[in-house]
Amino acid sequence: MKSSVLMIAMDEWRYWFRSKLVVTMMVVALVLAVASVITTGLSLSHESHERSELQNKAEQAFESQPDRHPHRMVHYGHYVFRTPAPLSTIDPGIDSYTGTSIFLEGHQQNTAMFSEQGKSSGLTRFSQLTPAFVMQIIVPLLLILIGYSMVSRERENGTLTFIIIQGVSLNKLMFGKFIALLMAGFVALLPLIIGSAVAVTQGEALSVVLSFILAHGLYVVIWCALVVFVSTLNTKNSSSFSILVTLWIVLCIVAPRIAASTASSMVASPSKLEADFEVIREAQALGGGHNVSSADLSKLKANLMAQYDVDDEGDLPVNIRGIVASKSEADLTKVLNRFAEKRMSEELSQAQIARQFGWLTPVLSLRTASMMLAGTNLETHHRFLREAEILRYDFVQSLNKVHAEKLSYNDDVNRYKNSDANNKAKVTSKNWEVLESFSFTPDTATARLMKSIEPLMQLFAWILVLLILAYKTRKVM
């Protein structure tokens, strides 16, 4: 004999199967989930191969440049690409907005580019249907549409009394309905589980994938409990529907925006234009990466000539222009890094404030947990920027070293006199091998798991609150 809870759950499914509307919604949920996993998976798989290929091509293109003046290579620049982490097929996170490649060159730090949203036109912006978006926003709405009348329908139709008279407690009825809705939620979750399992085959840690699935599972549990809870409290289907849709709007649409606005107002940061002008102003004061201030230049020359015991800069065994470029780049980089670190610190503070709103809305808890585990969070993007900057600084300074040590001062200053002089002011392309190959990997599994603890705690707290509410409701009713 099956338990009454299971009987109630099975009957709810029978009701859904006989109700065309509910079946249609379940099919829509499944199709959306499957389509999002497939399209995002294919798109990211393509991008992953493309970026690896482009990274190799960029390195080859740099190293295959002909003999040149080394400073021309500083401006020729180099691209670095960030290959997506396996779980980013499910949750591309902030990568969709930040971009995943950077053009590295001397004297400036460029921002990442080629973001998914940046590539979209105005009308197709936010068009990418990611599995994360489907799970976080669409699935709760479908759970509401499927389940809003689960208990209120019994009350409105008068069958609730009939069920209770059969000796079934309201607790068991609520639990049976919850199990039925949970099964529907897990049907919608299935494509994500399969997509996550595929990530394991692509090298993702099993512990990360299991936590990723757990976070999404908890989120489904929360919404199912919320739907059954509201449906139990209401005597009319219409009021249950209105309350749940309002909750969805508040929790999924409004609260994340309030979180972002609150974070922006609490941690004010200058606009990009303001920040760029400030950087330019300070950079120009330093000589823009090509020159140093006259006082510094005199001191540098004096020190070098004293070091090598010569009276003229042309007699130095090193090219003072390369030395100047190197010092200038070092000074400029300090300024650029100061601004970059300040900006990243502001962004991180804002993100941390916004994440606290996860205690108020499970959407933000799941979003944070999902991005942390997928390695598509802000901290990972910042690490990408820092690692790219280290590469940029190293290759620019390596070229400046070549400039200082392998190109004579006299050839350098005379290079615009004629074509022979110009040819003499070149170094061999062998020197372009200074470039280190770039490979960005996500944080370790342990690091990502540790970062996801707080948002997972938020999801558990939501479940605890709903359990307490359900217990109180049972006593009241």
Added chain:
Amino acid sequence: MSISSSNPVISAESLSVVLNNKKILTDLNFNVKSGEVFALLGGNGAGKSTTLKTFLGMITPTSGSAKILNLPVDQHATELRQKIAYLPESVMLYAHLTARENIKYFLSLAGINKRDDEINHALEKVSLQPKAWDERLSQYSKGMRQKTAIALSILRQAPIFFLDEPTSGLDPIAIDEFNQLVSQLASSGATIMMVTHDVYGACQVANHISLLRDGQLVGNFSSPEQGHINTEEVHAAFAARSLA
């Protein structure tokens, strides 16, 4: 928990209910013994449904007690519900299920497993046409739904029936069929308490009738050894009380 023929199966002892600071029932006292049909007769707002809900354990008495098998309902609701069959004014089984599916489902909720032939037998007993057995209840009339609910109660072997306005909205033939069913149930030992404003129907089937007005019992009638309670007498009392 056996049902003795001498002890009351259903009893109200100084039963009073106050809801939202309004007195709904005041000091009700009555006893219903095994195999008896008791009708609580009253107009709209007299407190009939509140009385029934109190015995179903959905409303807690403010004072006094509502007892079934000598147990206070508010303290033993879950246990007593196993013994109770309830027919609401409008029987609401699941419209998306057939009569047989409804019966199977509700029996399984009550933890009872019955064979198909036993279910068919119960449906025959309540005179539900076999061609309707596998039709969804969304196609059923009120009378057919009521028969299905009674078949369910028979299969549950519930010894105690609570009926809420059972003949309201039924056509005369269906009312006759229903009254016969109630008599059959009573003669097989079931104890039945019904609340109704149908004087004629109550007199046809009840052994005892109590008149309820503004939450108070204002008249009692019992059937003679042979025959029914006098309809005209009850009607006159009901009309007089209604006009008073």
